[in-house]
Amino acid sequence: MSNPDVISLDNDSQEDESNIPDAKTCQDRVERFAAITGTDEALAQFFLQDRNWNLEASVNAFFESQAPDSPKPVKKREDKDVLVTYDSSHSSGGPQGSITTEPPKNFRLITWNLDGLDEKNLKKRTKAVIKILEIEKADIVFLQELIPATYSYLEARLPQFHFIVGNDEQYFTATLLRRTTVYYDDHTVYPFDNTRMGRNLLAVQAHIGKVKLNLLNTHLESSPEFSEQRREQMKICFGKMKSASSEVTTLFGGDLNARDKEVTATIIPDAHDLWETCGRRPECRWTWDTQRNTNKEYPGRYKPKTRFDRVYLKQATPAAVTPKHFGLVGIQKVAGTQSFPSDHWGIIVHFQVVI
Template identity: 40%
Template sequence: MVQVREIAISNSLILHVKSFRVDMSQDEEDDHVPAKAECEARINAFVEVTNTNEALAQMMLQENEWNLDLAVADYFKDEQASTSAREPHRPRSGIPAEIQDQVTTKAPEKLSLVSWNIDGLDEKNLKARCRAIIQQIEHHALDIVCLQEVIPTTLAYLKDKLPHYLILSDHDKEADYFTAILLRRFTVYLDDFKTIPFLESRMGRDLMMANCHIGQAKLCIMTTHLESTREFAQERINQLSRCFREVQAVCQKDPSRTVILGGDLNLRDPELEQLGGLPPGLEDLWIQTGSRDACRYTWDLTRNNNLQIAGGRTKPRCRFDRLYIQDSAPRRLTAEYFGLFGIERVPGCQRFPSDHWGIMSVFKVKSNE
């Protein structure tokens, strides 16, 4: 049986940059010096995060009694202070040049999120389409991106071209396709994430959950790609029910955390009705923002010709992709916009980035005051 896998990340500001945590639970001596192996592990972790060297790592760790979180935080605090005093625009070590001016602990006033099935299974014009997807992510400076139908090739390309995003995917290279969550570094900070497999799925589907925060606003981002086609409607309903239970569990455990659930749900409205509709408190962002007809259909063969149905006389239009939100108490996010994403053709091939439109929502973020 496949087990739920969970990766925990330190709550420190800096350690959110990398999705690992060095074990700090070993008993330490009175002089705060851990065992040799643990010292080496912390030195290596410091070097990895700060992009410096072992000598500096050892010095900073010794000054902070071998506390890795404090050592890394002190390094970046000192680096930022010396940078401001000498050369305000000199690159900071370990921080991508294109986002140096965005490094801050202050929460942004707006938060943008996109969910998108990027159709990695379609090999036609795959690299050009993937390049267009990356350009769209960068152009809009998206804060959170939930992707479905990612394949190993596109995952590697995303990681190579988007170094200023922390890319989460709990799948190995043998998987045919899977989901991923992208968090913009130094804006959205990861606390932990896990993947819950749907054990009865015939298509290897699962639910991915990432707990994170922006300033004082705590979030749980969930993305999934539910079972496809009418034939597997009951399994899809079961999977959606599990997603709703996970949303409720998060809210019961921590009412101060906002939950956003989104993805390619392959959902038909009668299937949602069969579940009794949305659980109390969970809202459909398309409906919440006015149910605009222009962004109703996310899989629309009347506008998107990437997929050609052989012998098909009709061109279906479906609202397969959806975004739901369960507000925190008190409310931290207020939706101000909902619309389609990726609706322009890729230059040079006259196809769209995917056969699905992405769905984008922009939120106003309430500060701690």
């Protein structure tokens, strides 16, 4: 790629950590540490000072080692029997939070096609995505159209997530799990035999407390002329939902490139479209909307919009989660550019755990 934004994606990770940075940089890293870990600035200072203000090393140390000044130790990632989170809700003006082994009662999922094949403002757009994932405090993230450069950039700057990829060449999908709330169990990649675009289904098994999750992330064949291939791929995805154990909550989403008639002909009875379940809000309907999103220019008066990106839920028996909110992310332009983070809006869904 010739665009300097792409070539330099990793450049700002090459900071000189050999000396203590200036006060402004230190404060920025304190704030970023607190935002990433969900803790407070006092704890951030402790970890950063002890590691020569290396943000990545400090965040990793927080997630992987014992937390100081806490009554209970942080369990390492390998301990799948105890889910540990840092509760800073009582940290203002008092102790530096506390460690809890209670699984969360709520969690958030984001699915988003990041348009990695478009080189325009790619570095700035990717930075904006990172900021949004941190602000929204997503627990599970389905990403589509990653390229190796953007994948490496995201992975280096989001150490609070465990990354699982569907491929590692050209462009591909990835599923991210927040380390303090969602535990990875296993995953399988199902290639689509009929694809001409390297597409597949990435299936990740995980759990949040007692909630067993089957997480299906995909990017189906694009463009109208590949409707037949897309419907066959969709059948495979919905088939995986249907065959999942009744003890497991299945979430299927991504960039389906779906037209309503294709979904109608393919969907299984137990698959709940979460845009519909959460109230069919018209302002959240179109996820690829060239009337509002100007990243892709279309000459003439006709500006297409469609609901390419979708999320479906197949409940466990008994139901383990309740979808509470369906919204969009990435709907503001990136500062200093005329670009949105992607030509797709991202979807965010809030869930409540009910078991």
